[in-house]
Amino acid sequence: MNIGDVAKRTSLPPKTIRYYEEIGLIRPHRAANGYRHFEETDVHKLAFLGRARALGFSIEDCRTLLALYEDDARASADVKRVAQDHLDAIEDKIAQLRSMRDTLSHLVRECAGDNRPDCPILKDLAKG
Amino acid sequence: MNIGDVAKRTSLPPKTIRYYEEIGLIRPHRAANGYRHFEETDVHKLAFLGRARALGFSIEDCRTLLALYEDDARASADVKRVAQDHLDAIEDKIAQLRSMRDTLSHLVRECAGDNRPDCPILKDLAKG
DNA sequence: GATAGGGGTTCCAGTCACCGTAAGGTCAAG
């Protein structure tokens, strides 16, 4: 299979697939003409990576998860730890964003949004 | 005032302050020895920027907000639009993260986290 | 055989908002 077909099947852009090869996540073969040639296992790995990325795992986490996936002797505890750490990071991020949102939505509600210059948003930014 | 003092007063690293000068957010004077010399207005602007950044505004948004702040003839509607757009983006981000969190926390709960290889997290990533 | 098109290839630069490090100039204190 060529990269375009793989792109369609995995919903990953060709650019991303090349990038994943560059950083060693996959190792597709090469045809005589220099084109990348993908096996089903490559497609499977790429789909795995796509889902892991969609859950927000970093590339390095994905590398770890892929290695665990391919290791029949893995301990599920190792997988769980990676996932739990990521989950904690997500929770932190959500809390951060919520705090921003609360402040911001308050300020936006206060702002008249008309032609006059008076603005509580700027007032807040200017004086904390 | 030198950059170190400004850094302390604004809680911004010197590196960041230099960067903000480089991209034209501030224009501190220079002393004879080449050191940056900051006026109170510079410190005020930097504090403004620090708070805007803390609310998650992009640098370009910050540039816009600072320009509006310094424009006595601004319309609060312009400020409000920037803030509202950012707020919408934050809401989107929160929704995205919540969706990730929900999926992930479910998977993490399902995973035994022991020495055995069987793992619902990997199973999900492998088969969507 | 020439050409048009739709693949594919590499490499370089850019994104965003900085941070790390190196090599060096400046200044006040001991």
Add this chain to the structure above:
DNA sequence: CTTGACCTTACGGTGACTGGAACCCCTATC
């Protein structure tokens, strides 16, 4: 006079790609 804390610039790296240029390959059509 030296020490150490401060300042300067400049270059490189971060994460995870994306865009674009310049070029090669393959098939179909005229």
